[in-house]
Amino acid sequence: MTVAAGDLVTRPGHIQYGDFLLGPGTPYQWEDLTGWDDLPGLDSGTVLRPAAHGAYPGLLLAQTRVIGLVGLIIRAPVERIGAVAGALSAATGPVVDERPFVAWLDDRGPRLTYARAVRRLVPIGLYRVGLSLGGAVEWEATDPRWYEVAERSTWAGLPAPEPGLDWHAEPGPERLDFPLEFGDPGSTGALSVTNQGDADTHPTIEFRGPVDRPSVTNVRTGDVLEYDIPLAADDVLVVDTQAGTVTLNGTASRLSAATSRSVPEQTWTLPPGTSDLFFRAAPGSVHPAARCTIRYRSAYW
Numbered sequence: 001m002t003v004a005a006g007d008l009v010t011r012p013g014h015i016q017y018g019d020f021l022l023g024p025g026t027p028y029q030w031e032d033l034t035g036w037d038d039l040p041g042l043d044s045g046t047v048l049r050p051a052a053h054g055a056y057p058g059l060l061l062a063q064t065r066v067i068g069l070v071g072l073i074i075r076a077p078v079e080r081i082g083a084v085a086g087a088l089s090a091a092t093g094p095v096v097d098e099r100p101f102v103a104w105l106d107d108r109g110p111r112l113t114y115a116r117a118v119r120r121l122v123p124i125g126l127y128r129v130g131l132s133l134g135g136a137v138e139w140e141a142t143d144p145r146w147y148e149v150a151e152r153s154t155w156a157g158l159p160a161p162e163p164g165l166d167w168h169a170e171p172g173p174e175r176l177d178f179p180l181e182f183g184d185p186g187s188t189g190a191l192s193v194t195n196q197g198d199a200d201t202h203p204t205i206e207f208r209g210p211v212d213r214p215s216v217t218n219v220r221t222g223d224v225l226e227y228d229i230p231l232a233a234d235d236v237l238v239v240d241t242q243a244g245t246v247t248l249n250g251t252a253s254r255l256s257a258a259t260s261r262s263v264p265e266q267t268w269t270l271p272p273g274t275s276d277l278f279f280r281a282a283p284g285s286v287h288p289a290a291r292c293t294i295r296y297r298s299a300y301w
Contacts, residue, residue, distance in 0.1 A: 013105075020091035033069055074135060076130050085127075120137050121136040146299070146300050156188075156292055159280070191294060192275070205293070207290075208236050208290060209234070214231065215281065228258075244264070
């Protein structure tokens with residue numbers, strides 16, 4: 001059975017990498033976690049002024065985050081020390097895809113990143129007494145941000161008018177009974193999302209049909225994503241702004257359907273704080289079953 005990110009983390013000191021747990025209550029204790037709260041290295045686009053003092057400030061783009069677990073202690077019965085150390089080795093071997101890495105260090109609670117183990121040190125000098133002292137593991141996270149563990153999700157339908165009062169009914173005093181019933185409120189196509197972190201986060205956007213030329217606009221930044229494609233009732237168009245991909249029904253790429261109004265997918269982010277979004281479509285596309293869903297996690301440096 002696959003263990004979800006953070007499912008095994010229940011108290012401070014726990015670290016879960018994939019489905020492997022280290023920390024209190026396990027045979028694997030540790031002293032320090034380096035690189036976790038540090039600002040990662042930055043590539044600077046700053047350029048010196050050719051005819052004046054100083055420089056033109058450029059973009060600061062974060063490099064990978066390197067996380068080091070140091071002071072690793074492995075303790076087990078002598079007859080099991082090899083198996084316990086071997087379990088750590090199996091869990092921290094080279095892999096192709098990054099795995100969820102969740103650490104709970106303090107009162108801020110668990111935080112999530114995705115990483116791969118790239119170095120491991122397991123001293124064997126005290127195996128004869130069931131100990132390994134002074135070990136270390138190093139991970140590399142290509143996305144240097146860390147995230148809240150629980151994913152947030154919100155959705156909206158296309159704008160629809162309110163039904164209002166029925167003025168065509170037979171007149172009578174009962175028609176003016178208060179409070180007046182104006183019917184169920186119509187959809188506005190508006191969404192509100194809150195990134196509680198201090199770094200921009202890349203959401204995943206899902207458009208469900210029936211809808212023609214779906215779009216979503218971030219009112220705060222002015223950025224638009226719009227796709228000139230008709231979606232049937234069973235169609236789902238997924239925009240992964242982190243990967244920069246647009247897929248129809250999980251397989252077919254529809255990146256070419258982006259209109260001239262669209263910004264590049266990887267630049268469409270949710271900045272820290274609250275952002276108001278609008279879900280819209282081509283004129284006349286007003287089906288009540290159409291949906292725009294935003295899934296995201298608050299992001300931190």
